[in-house]
Structures are given as structure tokens and as C-alpha cells.
Amino acid sequence: MILEARDIRKLYGAYVALDGVSLSIREGEFVSIIGPNGAGKSTLINVLTGVLQPSGGSVRFKGKDIGGIGTVALTRLGMARSFQLVQIFPELTVLETLQAAVVSRLGRGARLFASLAGDSQVQADALEVASLFGLADKAHALARELPQGDKKLLDVASAFALRPEIILLDEPTSGVSTADKHAIMEILVGAAKRIGLRAIIQVEHDMDIVFGYSDRIIALHQGKLLADATPAEIEADARVVDMVVGRRRH
Amino acid sequence: MRTPVVLSLVGIAFLGLPVLAPAYYVTLMLPFMAYGVVLLGLNLLFGYTGLVSFGHALFIGIGAYTGAVLTTHLGVRHMELILPAAALAAAVVAAPVGALCVRYVKIYFGMLTLAFGMVFYTFLLKFYKLTGGDEGMRMLRPYLLGSEWPGFSKTAYLIGPYYYFSLAVLVLATLLMWRIVRSPFGLCLKTIRDNPLKAESLGVSVPRYRWYAFMISAVYAGAGGALLATPTGNVDPTLAYWTHSGNIVFMVLLGGFSSFFGPLLGAFAFIFLQDTVMSVFPYWRLIFGAVLAFIVIFAPGGLMGLFARGRRPVEVSRA
Numbered sequence: 001m002i003l004e005a006r007d008i009r010k011l012y013g014a015y016v017a018l019d020g021v022s023l024s025i026r027e028g029e030f031v032s033i034i035g036p037n038g039a040g041k042s043t044l045i046n047v048l049t050g051v052l053q054p055s056g057g058s059v060r061f062k063g064k065d066i067g068g069i070g071t072v073a074l075t076r077l078g079m080a081r082s083f084q085l086v087q088i089f090p091e092l093t094v095l096e097t098l099q100a101a102v103v104s105r106l107g108r109g110a111r112l113f114a115s116l117a118g119d120s121q122v123q124a125d126a127l128e129v130a131s132l133f134g135l136a137d138k139a140h141a142l143a144r145e146l147p148q149g150d151k152k153l154l155d156v157a158s159a160f161a162l163r164p165e166i167i168l169l170d171e172p173t174s175g176v177s178t179a180d181k182h183a184i185m186e187i188l189v190g191a192a193k194r195i196g197l198r199a200i201i202q203v204e205h206d207m208d209i210v211f212g213y214s215d216r217i218i219a220l221h222q223g224k225l226l227a228d229a230t231p232a233e234i235e236a237d238a239r240v241v242d243m244v245v246g247r248r249r250h
Numbered sequence: 251m252r253t254p255v256v257l258s259l260v261g262i263a264f265l266g267l268p269v270l271a272p273a274y275y276v277t278l279m280l281p282f283m284a285y286g287v288v289l290l291g292l293n294l295l296f297g298y299t300g301l302v303s304f305g306h307a308l309f310i311g312i313g314a315y316t317g318a319v320l321t322t323h324l325g326v327r328h329m330e331l332i333l334p335a336a337a338l339a340a341a342v343v344a345a346p347v348g349a350l351c352v353r354y355v356k357i358y359f360g361m362l363t364l365a366f367g368m369v370f371y372t373f374l375l376k377f378y379k380l381t382g383g384d385e386g387m388r389m390l391r392p393y394l395l396g397s398e399w400p401g402f403s404k405t406a407y408l409i410g411p412y413y414y415f416s417l418a419v420l421v422l423a424t425l426l427m428w429r430i431v432r433s434p435f436g437l438c439l440k441t442i443r444d445n446p447l448k449a450e451s452l453g454v455s456v457p458r459y460r461w462y463a464f465m466i467s468a469v470y471a472g473a474g475g476a477l478l479a480t481p482t483g484n485v486d487p488t489l490a491y492w493t494h495s496g497n498i499v500f501m502v503l504l505g506g507f508s509s510f511f512g513p514l515l516g517a518f519a520f521i522f523l524q525d526t527v528m529s530v531f532p533y534w535r536l537i538f539g540a541v542l543a544f545i546v547i548f549a550p551g552g553l554m555g556l557f558a559r560g561r562r563p564v565e566v567s568r569a
């Protein structure tokens with residue numbers, strides 16, 4: 001078990017956003033979290049990645065209770081994430097963004113007088129991730145000048161550049177055309193293999209993607225866990241299909 | 251590229267200035283170089299980390315008073331000792347002040363730094379025995395390179411050895427800062443400036459790096475403060491007053507905080523503009539207020555931004 005959440009509750013004021021959600025993520029799994037808007041998916045990701053403190057329950061990562069340890073420490077432990085609302089560094093180039101992640105991973109951020117340009121390992125690693133994500137030809141473009149889809153990709157790519165053991169992606173393909181979604185997923189899966197990722201958790205709305213790539217699907221509804229099963233089992237569950245999945249085109 | 255050419259020309263001009271220009275203009279270069287050091291540090295905080303300090307005169311004051319105390323009370327006259335001591339004193343104060351301030355951002359950070367500046371100003375004013383109150387203290391002429399420069403009159407000393415000493419300090423400070431902003435550390439600061447949330451998610455500890463940047467900027471301000479005290483030969487509490495903090499923020503804006511050399515250009519323009527305007531018009535702040543308003547509204551990239559715009563269509567403003 002890499003990641004385990006037990007009985008997570010999260011309140012926003014009096015509003016219950018998560019109500020007793022438990023889940024566990026095993027080695028090698030690709031898990032999708034689905035659910036209608038407002039179901040609590042992003043809240044769950046934020047709790048699992050230490051951005052939000054749960055109102056109740058506990059999260060264990062690699063056997064360690066990670067309640068309140070903070071994002072930076074979690075990153076050191078081997079967890080990375082991307083955001084639903086794309087997060088970039090507007091004034092940095094694609095390459096600089098990836099370099100920042102590599103610098104952080106290698107613990108070289110306190111090198112005050114070293115030359116970044118002269119750090120061949122940082123340069124090479126950043127460039128490798130850029131190529132992996134098809135961003136190499138835009139390596140010197142400013143992040144703010146990228147098209148929306150590439151911004152999203154950069155957000156995800158920089159998380160991969162941390163070479164985490166587990167990665168949590170909040171709607172990695174939102175705002176991207178259906179045709180591009182599959183390309184992005186192929187990139188993600190390829191990159192995951194390349195860096196030896198131990199598990200992927202993603203929030204995703206596109207059911208073709210969800211059913212095409214997931215080993216397991218977790219369905220949330222109004223803050224509660226509705227289902228946690230294989231794609232085949234989910235597809236056979238009329239209640240989940242009705243409430244969350246919807247009728248799929250075949 | 252063009253930059254090395256410009257820098258070489260500027261370098262030659264600086265070296266030749268004491269021989270070519272009237273003494274008056276050479277003495278104006280002294281505060282410019284002192285502020286240059288201060289602003290390099292301030293802009294690490296402002297342009298590279300995204301934090302605007304409205305209390306940085308605090309550290310200028312600490313540096314200047316360190317110089318005064320060392321030369322008048324403790325018999326330490328060597329500038330090579332005074333500068334590190336001023337930087338160290340600034341660092342000692344900046345460590346706790348910074349640790350508190352960096353927990354806040356935007357206007358709260360600015361206001362907190364302002365508050366600490368006011369506290370120090372009041373301290374200088376009220377602890378008369380230690381600080382000389384509003385009259386301040388004398389800063390004796392420091393020795394340079396081990397020499398008292400005995401044959402030199404005050405002006406000859408200032409426009410000769412002291413000018414070149416200041417220049418050397420400014421060049422050294424610039425080279426160090428040039429390395430810092432191009433280091434892995436510098437990159438981490440920029441991630442924090444651009445998006446603290448994302449920076450944290452990449453494992454960059456935002457408060458820690460902000461504190462580092464604060465410390466470095468205080469060290470620069472301390473050294474610059476000591477450098478600033480010599481030409482006037484006197485230090486007084488206005489050095490630490492909030493309007494002084496405002497002036498150096500203005501210099502950064504004037505030159506352009508998005509550019510490495512912008513603040514230096516800003517210091518230069520400020521000093522000479524102030525000198526010109528003051529000689530013809532007593533209400534120089536009126537003019538400066540108008541200039542500041544103009545820059546904020548029409549040229550957010552400062553003077554550097556205007557020059558850059560003339561060359562290539564870059565967008566300098568950071569919305």
C-alpha cells in the first residue's frame with residue numbers, strides 16, 4: 001500500500017465536502033476519481049497532497065501519517081501533483097519551469113553562487129522531461145505565452161520532473177480537445193513508465209479516458225464514496241452509471 | 251550582444267570620471283554607488299522574489315550607524331572591516347525581522363517592514379546617549395587599503411581613493427548578485443515570485459527562500475549604508491526614516507525592477523534628477539511624485555523598459 005486514506009472528513013464551515021471517504025492505492029495502480037462537479041474530488045486531492053488539513057480521518061503515505069506535514073515535505077517523500085486550475089510560472093520559460101523542479105528534487109536550491117546554466121545534470125534532466133512531454137521545441141517559450149493545452153501539459157510535466165513515486169493529477173486533460181486528450185494520456189503513461197512511477201491518481205471527466213486507462217475507478221457523490229471498483233465492475237453497476245458515469249457511447 | 255558593449259563603455263566612463271568631470275559631479279556619484287549596492291539587494295527581494303519592502307532604510311541605517319560607531323567610538327577605521335561589520339549587523343537584525351515578515355505577503359509584508367523601520371527610527375531618535383538623537387553621529391573618514399590618505403583634502407579623498415573604492419565595492423556587489431540571480435537559488439526565488447502555490451508543490455519552501463532573499467537584501471543594504479555614510483561624514487535618524495525607504499523603492503521603479511541593471515539606472519537617474527530639480531525648484535518631491543505616477547501608469551518597466559521597448563517589442567509589465 002502506497003497511499004491510504006481512512007475516514008476522511010472535510011468541512012468548509014458547516015458544508016460537508018467529504019464525508020467519511022476511505023481509499024487505498026496499491027503499487028502499480030492507475031486510479032481514476034470520478035464524480036459530478038462539486039462531488040469533492042478536488043478537495044480529496046488537496047487533502048491527499050497535504051494542501052488541506054482534513055477535519056477528520058488520516059492519510060498515510062508509504063506507511064507514514066502525513067497529516068499536516070505540508071506540501072514541501074510531501075514532495076521530498078515522493079509525492080507530486082498538478083492542479084485543476086492550471087498553475088504555471090508566467091515569467092519563466094518551459095525549460096526554467098522544469099529546471100526548477102529538477103533543482104528542487106536534487107536539493108540544489110540553496111546553491112547561491114553556482115551557475116544554473118552550468119549545471120549539466122539539471123539541464124539534461126529538464127530537457128529530457130521537456131522532450132518526454134513534447135515541449136522541447138517550446139523549451140524557451142515563456143509559460144504565459146503557451147496555448148492553454150501546453151500550459152496544462154507543463155503543469156503536469158513539472159510534477160513529473162520531480163520524479164515522484166506517486167502522482168495526483170486533478171483533471172490533467174480539462175480544457176483540451178477530445179483528440180488531444182488521448183495524446184496527453186499516452187504521454188503521461190509513457191512518462192510514468194520512464195521515471196518508474198509507482199502509482200497515478202487522476203481526476204477525470206472523460207469516460208473514454210477513465211475506462212481506457214484505469215485499473216480502478218473511485219466514484220464520489222456529494223462527498224461520499226459511491227463506488228471503488230474495476231472498470232468492468234463499475235460498468236455493470238447500474239446505480240453508479242446512472243449517478244456518475246452516464247450512458248457511454250460505444 | 252549589446253550588453254557587453256554598453257557595460258564596457260559604462261565601465262570606461264566610470265574609471266575616467268574623476269579625471270574628466272568636475273569634482274561636484276564626481277561626489278554625486280558616491281551616493282549613486284552606495285545606493286547601487288542597496289538596490290541590487292532590494293531588487294532581489296522586489297524583482298526576483300516579488301516582495302516589496304517599505305522599511306529597507308532600516309538596514310541602510312544600521313549599516314551607516316555601524317560605520318559611525320566603529321570609526322568614532324571603537325577606533326576601527328579600516329573600511330575593509332567596516333563594510334563586513336555593517337553587513338553583519340544588518341544580518342543580525344534581519345534574521346528575526348525577516349523571519350516574521352516573510353510569513354506575510356503583499357501589503358502586509360510591506361507594512362510590517364515599514365513598522366520595523368519606524369521602530370528603529372524611533373530608537374535612533376530616543377536613545378540619545380547611544381545614537382546622538384536627531385543630531386546623529388560623526389562618521390570619521392575611513393582608511394582605505396590600510397592607508398589614511400593623509401595628503402588628501404576631504405574632497406580629494408572623496409573623488410579619488412574613496413570614489414574608486416566605492417566603485418570596486420559596487421562592481422563586486424554586482425558580480426555577486428549577477429551570479430545569485432543566475433543560480434539554482436535565483437531560479438527558486440523566481441518561482442516564488444511567479445506562483446507560490448506552484449513553487450510549494452515543486453518542493454520549494456516559500457517562507458525559507460523568502461527569508462534567504464530578505465537576509466541577502468539586508469546584507470546589501472547594510473554594506474550600502476556604510477558606504478553612504480562617508481561622503482556626508484555624518485549619520486542621522488533620517489537615514490532610517492520611512493521616506494528614505496520610499497525613495498529607494500522609487501529608484502527601483504524608476505529604473506525598472508524587471509531588469510537586472512534597472513535599479514542601478516534608477517539610482518543614477520534619481521540622484522542626478524534630484525540634484526537638478528532641487529537646484530531650480532524647492533519642492534522636488536512634487537516633481538518626483540509626478541514622475542512616479544507617470545512611470546507606474548505609462549512605463550511600468552521603468553527606464554530600462556523604455557529602452558528595451560525601443561529595441562524590440564517586448565512586454566515588460568507583469569500584470
Ligand SMILES: Nc1ncnc2c1ncn2[C@@H]1O[C@H](COP(=O)(O)OP(=O)(O)O)[C@@H](O)[C@H]1O
Nearest residue numbers: 012015017035036037038039040041042043044
Ligand atoms: N474553499 C472552499 N470553501 C468553501 N466551499 C468549497 C471550497 N472548495 C470547495 N468547496 C465546495 O466543496 C464542494 C466540493 O468541491 P470540489 O472538491 O472542488 O469538487 P469537485 O472537484 O468534485 O468538482 C463544492 O460544493 C464546492 O463548492
Ligand SMILES: [Mg+2]
Nearest residue numbers: 041042043084
Ligand atoms: Mg475539481
